[in-house]
Amino acid sequence: MNDKGLKIGAYYYPGWHHCRVRDAAFPRGWSEWQLVYDCQPSFAGHDQPKLPMWGAENEADPEVFTKKTDAAEKFGVDFFVFAYYWSRGKRLLEGALDQGFLGRAARGKTRFALMWANRMPRKVMPVKDAAAQLIDPSRLVYTDPADFCDFVRFVAGRYFVQPDYYKVDGACYLSIFDTAFFIRQLGPATAARAITEARTILAEMGLKLHLVAIDPIAEHQPLLKEIGFDSVTHYVFLPDWKGDYLQEFSACAALRQKQWAEYQPATGLPYVPSVSPGWDANARAADYGKQKPQRYPWSPIITGNTPEAFGAFLDAAASFACHESKFPHPAVMISSWNEWSEGHYLEPDVKNGFALLEQVQKVKQRHNAHRDK
Secondary structure, eight states, rough: OOSSOEEEEEEOOOSSSOHHHHHTTSSSTHHHHHHHHHOOSSSSSSSOOOOTOSSOTTTTTTHHHHHHHHHHHTTTOOOOEEEEEEEEEEEEEOOIIIIITTSSSSSSSSSSEEEEBBBOOOOOBBBBOOTTTOOOOOBBBBHHHHHHHHHHHHIIIIIISSSTOETTTEEEEEESSSSHHHHHHHOHHHHHHHHHHHHHHHHTTTEEEEEESOOOOOOTGGGHHHHHHOOOSSSSSSSSSSSSSSEEHHHHHHHHHHHHHHHHHSSOOBBEEEOOOBOOOGGGGGTTTTTOOTTTTTTTTTEEHHHHHHHHHHHHHHHHHHTTTSSSSSSESSSSSEEEEGGGOOOOBBBTTTTTHHHHHHHHHHHHHHHHH
């Protein structure tokens, strides 16, 4: 991978294949694709259902995944960051990576990395109870230094050693989805010890770690560097989660653009800007008619998220990455490649075809051409 040019990464949600453990929580024959296809508009002009142009495919099929990586390579997505579900050795939803991505006959230029999804998948979809806890306690992933080291040792031996694993200055990229929960339940000192011990294990394997904090809360931001993190980014950084039911894309994007610059001085770490082409999790929600609960997954909903608006948002992120970010090479994260049931995806859909990926291609080519001058 040429480290001089702008790199585009996309988060990958591995929820589109059969998983014995998760499937057991749902009716026989259930698939998350059913939510996507069954979703209906909730108001006049509501852009639902959002249907994949490629259909309801099985991502654990290497041929299906080859189509994904061919598109990523053609349109300029350099690496996927797979959500990786680990809870004290229990692993879920590995088929997309192990069978699909890694099982391809010819692995090309597309790199991959892991985001520790330290929160187990939902057991109830569509969500019916508006009064239920936003995060059921059974989904929380608790760890300790020994468990964290077991996790790092495992993924290093299976994934970090792969020739197409994404590295930053030679260090293996690993992000933590719920960084705030990781630090809260361990405490800063114990979290630092866990990370130090994991780095020692990796050093014995001849490997280095680039550890990324995702969406750190304000009280943790000054502590991240001391704890052992190397950079900061976000997952979905677009809606105001406590704001209005309907939120306009460009207004949300403008707010987030202003906030990118706050993270480097607040943390003392490089910040990689994060963008999203939209947000609408109504596919995961039971229909309440006109009276919508003001919480996930019913609210909020982003409107006005055209490919052109996304392209402008991505262009701003690319400018920040190339001129302001202190990350070792210019990079932007996109949430995400394929979160169909939450309405943020780059894959082609029935309405717009490849228009979102074409925006990625245009932005990347423009910024890399400028850097080459």
